[in-house]
Amino acid sequence: MVTRRPRYDLLIAGGRLVDPRAGRDGRFDLALAGGRVAAVAPRIDPAEAARVHDAEGLMVVPGLIDLHTHVYHSATALGVAPDPLAARSGVTTLVDAGSAGAGTYAGLRDFVIRPAATRVLAYLNISYPGIFAFDRGMMVGEAADRALLSVAHCVAVAEANRDTIVGIKVRMGAGTSGELGLAALDCALDAAERAGLPLMSHIGRPPPSYAAVVDRLRQGDVLTHCFRPAPNAPVDEAGRVLPALRRARERGVLFDIGHGMGAFGFDSAEQAVAEGFAPDIVSSDVHSLCVDGPAYDLAHTMSKLVACGVPIADVLAMATDAPARALRRPDLGHLGEGAVADVTLIAPVPADFPFRDVTGGERRGRWLLRPAGLYRAGTFVAPAARPFEAGHDRPAGGRSDRDNAMEAP
């Protein structure tokens, strides 16, 4: 007797598949084999697969990428452990945004990145110690002392770790670059240029001004905290997007949410979106001081953008295709045949949820994007509880989960 081996290891069937790279948004089946995407089609015979995951009522999307997190746990006060965070938020790739500098990167690599089941990449801080003194009631700006900003050390470590370091990070603002101001940004740009990598710049309270920082960024560089509240908001007092931001976008500078503890304001976000200036990328900037609110995680931050009027499919692109491109990792963030089988399942749940920004501002949102598990190179990771979103689901009102998944705006 001959037993035929099924062609596919797994079929994820019946969901609404959204793959922004491929321009797909509709009902498709997804077949996985050997940890890769093997086929995408309106219908694939379940008999061809060893197992079937019924995804009716779910959105099936490329593994989410959180471009701005802090996961150097146990070594920096900011750090949170990557795997529980990733499971809770439906994320398959986390990027640490500058927790480590040249002097501390080996620890991030050996004690966090290598043992993690989640893919972890990193922006290397231009400052030698990385973010070394950020806690409640404690902030010593790592970019305020010129002696710490060694371009040579930064470039050497970036070049020795090309598999995990995806860019250079600098934190610009009164509390972080202090009196050095734009000189800190110039050091970081110099390092990025020499290493041939993109830069991610934080924007905090002035000085320097938002315009002065963004004017220096190059094509492919990322400005994070793009919708922070005033001072240094993306809009002027009349609610108009600053001309410097439009100039930067024309050059190819990328604008990233980076919610965090102090960097997302509903007024800024709504005014910018109303002016046609949606962000390029959505990220959480989750760290120990905002993982229990107001940022929580990437999925929650994405739901907030939906509450600001950004369509769900656009928000999904901002957490998949767009960050993959910013990382120069076109192998990630899509579900084309041959792609690594990183897949996130999301239930769009009708809700009446009081979202909060970093100023205490509140907006009632109509949808929660609830992670319903993920596949990491084809291996299932169960969803974790989200107690901070509990108790706000709207009654179904005759709608099925399938209706919600297919028709969520």
Ligand SMILES: [Zn+2]
């Ligand atoms: Zn950060």
